[in-house]
Amino acid sequence: MPQFHDYFNDGPVKWTSKHLLGLEYLTAEEITLLLDQAVEFKRLAANGNSKLNLLKGVVVGNLFFEPSTRTRTSFGLAAKRLSADTVDFSPSGSSLSKGESFLDTARNLEAMGVTLMVVRHKTPGAPDFLSQRIEAGVLNAGDGTHEHPTQGLLDLMTMREQFGQMQGRTVALVGDIRHSRVARSNIWGLKKLGAHVIVCGPATLIPPEIEKLGVEVSHDLDDIIPRIDCINLLRIQFERQRGAFFPSIDEYAHLFGMNGQRLEQARKNIVILAPGPINRGVELTPDVADGEHSVILEQVSNGLAVRMASLYLLYRRQLELRGEQ
Amino acid sequence: MSSLLIKQGRIVDPVSRRDEVASLLIEDGVIVDVDSSRTDADRVIDATGKIVVPGLIDMRVSLREPGHKEDETIFSGTAAALAGGFTTIACMPDTDPPVDNRAAAEFVILQAERARHCRVVPIGAITKQLKGEELAEIGQLVEGGAAAFCDAKRPLANSEVMRRAFEYSKMMDRPLFHSPQVLELIAGGMMHEGYYSTLLGIPAMPSAAETIMIHRDITLAEMTGGRIHLMGMTTRQGVEQIRQARSRGVSVTADVTPHHLFFTDESMKSFDSKYKVFPPFRTESDIDALLAGLQDGTIDVICSDHQPFAEEKVICELDQTPFGVVGLETVLPACIIRLIQTGVLDWLALIEKLTINPAKILGIEAGTLTEGAIADITIIDAEREVTINPDQFLSKGKRTPFAGMKLSGKVQTVLVGGEVRYEAV
Numbered sequence: 001m002p003q004f005h006d007y008f009n010d011g012p013v014k015w016t017s018k019h020l021l022g023l024e025y026l027t028a029e030e031i032t033l034l035l036d037q038a039v040e041f042k043r044l045a046a047n048g049n050s051k052l053n054l055l056k057g058v059v060v061g062n063l064f065f066e067p068s069t070r071t072r073t074s075f076g077l078a079a080k081r082l083s084a085d086t087v088d089f090s091p092s093g094s095s096l097s098k099g100e101s102f103l104d105t106a107r108n109l110e111a112m113g114v115t116l117m118v119v120r121h122k123t124p125g126a127p128d129f130l131s132q133r134i135e136a137g138v139l140n141a142g143d144g145t146h147e148h149p150t151q152g153l154l155d156l157m158t159m160r161e162q163f164g165q166m167q168g169r170t171v172a173l174v175g176d177i178r179h180s181r182v183a184r185s186n187i188w189g190l191k192k193l194g195a196h197v198i199v200c201g202p203a204t205l206i207p208p209e210i211e212k213l214g215v216e217v218s219h220d221l222d223d224i225i226p227r228i229d230c231i232n233l234l235r236i237q238f239e240r241q242r243g244a245f246f247p248s249i250d251e252y253a254h255l256f257g258m259n260g261q262r263l264e265q266a267r268k269n270i271v272i273l274a275p276g277p278i279n280r281g282v283e284l285t286p287d288v289a290d291g292e293h294s295v296i297l298e299q300v301s302n303g304l305a306v307r308m309a310s311l312y313l314l315y316r317r318q319l320e321l322r323g324e325q
Numbered sequence: 326m327s328s329l330l331i332k333q334g335r336i337v338d339p340v341s342r343r344d345e346v347a348s349l350l351i352e353d354g355v356i357v358d359v360d361s362s363r364t365d366a367d368r369v370i371d372a373t374g375k376i377v378v379p380g381l382i383d384m385r386v387s388l389r390e391p392g393h394k395e396d397e398t399i400f401s402g403t404a405a406a407l408a409g410g411f412t413t414i415a416c417m418p419d420t421d422p423p424v425d426n427r428a429a430a431e432f433v434i435l436q437a438e439r440a441r442h443c444r445v446v447p448i449g450a451i452t453k454q455l456k457g458e459e460l461a462e463i464g465q466l467v468e469g470g471a472a473a474f475c476d477a478k479r480p481l482a483n484s485e486v487m488r489r490a491f492e493y494s495k496m497m498d499r500p501l502f503h504s505p506q507v508l509e510l511i512a513g514g515m516m517h518e519g520y521y522s523t524l525l526g527i528p529a530m531p532s533a534a535e536t537i538m539i540h541r542d543i544t545l546a547e548m549t550g551g552r553i554h555l556m557g558m559t560t561r562q563g564v565e566q567i568r569q570a571r572s573r574g575v576s577v578t579a580d581v582t583p584h585h586l587f588f589t590d591e592s593m594k595s596f597d598s599k600y601k602v603f604p605p606f607r608t609e610s611d612i613d614a615l616l617a618g619l620q621d622g623t624i625d626v627i628c629s630d631h632q633p634f635a636e637e638k639v640i641c642e643l644d645q646t647p648f649g650v651v652g653l654e655t656v657l658p659a660c661i662i663r664l665i666q667t668g669v670l671d672w673l674a675l676i677e678k679l680t681i682n683p684a685k686i687l688g689i690e691a692g693t694l695t696e697g698a699i700a701d702i703t704i705i706d707a708e709r710e711v712t713i714n715p716d717q718f719l720s721k722g723k724r725t726p727f728a729g730m731k732l733s734g735k736v737q738t739v740l741v742g743g744e745v746r747y748e749a750v
Contacts, residue, residue, distance in 0.1 A: 125596025145526030207523035
């Protein structure tokens with residue numbers, strides 16, 4: 001086991017959460033601690049220490065009640081990097097199709113020794129619901145349109161790498177804010193770390209009273225482009241939309257898509273994020289996605305580190321609550 | 326001839342505008358003296374320090390039988406009603422099969438008679454199978470005992486059908502009950518649309534969905550001369566529309582539930598399904614308007630909107646669980662805390678909304694303590710503090726937002742037709 005900075009023991013603050021349900025529930029200090037731990041894991045990996053035995057013997061359950069490729073893979077790999085065993089569960093071909101309830105499924109996995117549960121679910125609050133009824137630590141891997149904390153954290157980690165700190169920076173979240181759990185987690189995280197947040201999208205995709213969260217609302221991307229440090233292009237969630245929220249993909253791309261022309265109006269060092277999977281030509285054009293300002297692939301690598309840090313901190317907190325070291 | 330004396334209780338009878346201490350004498354199930362000087366009878370109930378009111382009437386209860394006895398039966402639901410102080414309840418037609426024909430209505434009445442708890446008045450469906458398409462056999466339902474018509478909580482979207490329902494039910498002088506919502510605007514919604522739905526990412530229902538439909542219903546009632554009873558008011562704008570329609574002489578009445586006077590959309594932050602109700606909890610400003618509407622009489626009735634569900638339908642994800650909470654056993658203590666102790670309503674006004682007003686809307690002879698009236702009577706210990714423990718409910722449904730809350734008032738004794746049907750232990 002290589003030497004590493006253990007922020008659980010030696011951090012400036014104490015990590016006290018048993019679950020990771022959303023960034024709404026974390027303080028700025030806790031977010032920073034988790035990001036610092038993620039940076040540390042990333043550094044270790046870069047130095048060739050990609051396999052750590054910190055969670056040896058721990059069973060991590062991946063409960064994905066909604067399709068996911070990257071988050072699921074990322075969590076699975078994060079658990080393996082920490083030497084945990086993993087149990088994968090998805091509804092198709094499982095007992096869910098036989099009518100077993102969400103809670104019973106989780107309790108069964110718990111009986112198999114799962115002590116950390118990664119939960120992706122289409123219903124807002126489903127991880128909260130579970131956390132109140134089982135012993136295992138619950139990691140929200142996206143619940144409906146509520147939160148996606150690890151995505152929020154990896155976005156923050158990626159931005160922090162570029163800017164050093166977020167205080168005073170202006171970040172635009174562009175696109176389908178209404179149906180985006182990534183937007184909500186980003187807003188909480190960015191506000192707590194002191195950034196100015198602009199949400200920008202068609203009026204139909206900006207939910208009511210969002211300005212009460214302390215964000216600026218815009219419907220004009222060209223207007224805000226020159227004054228932002230960072231832009232996070234949210235995916236158009238075709239599967240979450242109840243009806244027609246905008247007239248056509250073409251019109252959306254025309255008004256809110258990031259392209260070379262808009263990039264020329266932006267600051268020289270603008271940073272471009274997209275949580276993916278991206279719809280090329282919709283949220284952003286290929287030249288922008290693959291261009292020098294894009295940190296999209298960096299986000300993916302950071303996602304792994306953030307998920308390792310999340311699993312690690314929750315595991316340590318669990319040991320502490322059980323009175324072990 | 327059997328006699329029963331309720332001694333020295335505080336009589337609150339809205340019909341005679343009476344609020345004073347007196348003794349009631351009942352003979353053969355009928356009130357024969359409302360200010361009796363007798364001290365003895367076959368049975369004497371000492372009501373000193375208690376409040377004696379006409380048996381409460383709940384206009385909106387779902388009993389789930391036939392079809393979903395795991396949630397509630399007519400036996401368990403009427404037992405819960407008695408425990409809540411109700412001597413008459415009107416039950417929704419959303420059983421399986423629904424009460425959309427005479428035999429179904431008569432079945433409800435028969436089961437209620439077998440249970441021997443409280444009286445049950447069926448509400449018939451407006452449309453066959455509650456589908457909102459073809460009128461149910463309203464005339465024969467009336468003969469089977471249906472007091473009013475309603476498609477339960479399903480908004481009747483088709484204005485043509487609604488218009489004909491008004492015209493048709495008017496022949497029998499029966500009201501239509503409606504849950505006014507524009508379906509397209511609430512599709513998928515689980516809570517009020519506003520700041521908290523934005524925060525939580527929960528699909529939501531805007532107030533406008535209710536306001537628009539109230540306007541339609543009032544307009545059709547005005548056009549046809551029919552009677553509309555609007556169920557479950559939640560919005561400030563809705564209350565105002567009813568107030569205005571009433572002043573124009575439109576035959577419109579409205580009700581509210583106690584829980585909508587307590588909770589707002591903020592409660593959903595807990596993601597707890599005990600706050601998932603339809604229509605949804607709204608804002609403080611809406612609650613203020615509902616209280617004002619109760620005060621000035623715009624809102625005529627308080628009802629439980631009792632929605633019992635078996636445990637397995639309750640312990641699941643927010644979108645998997647149906648809307649609704651039980652209410653029969655909490656209406657009274659909730660109203661005492663929220664309306665009496667705050668001075669929003671006095672006892673006469675509260676009891677009016679729980680007795681004679683629903684009786685008038687349903688067209689039933691009940692809801693008063695005057696001489697000659699059937700002795701449906703509820704005796705209340707209003708000062709007694711109660712902590713709501715759903716495990717003690719007689720209803721099979723246990724989900725309530727009042728769980729664990731300290732409220733005030735306990736039902737002491739309930740008489741139906743002069744017979745003691747419930748006594749608190």
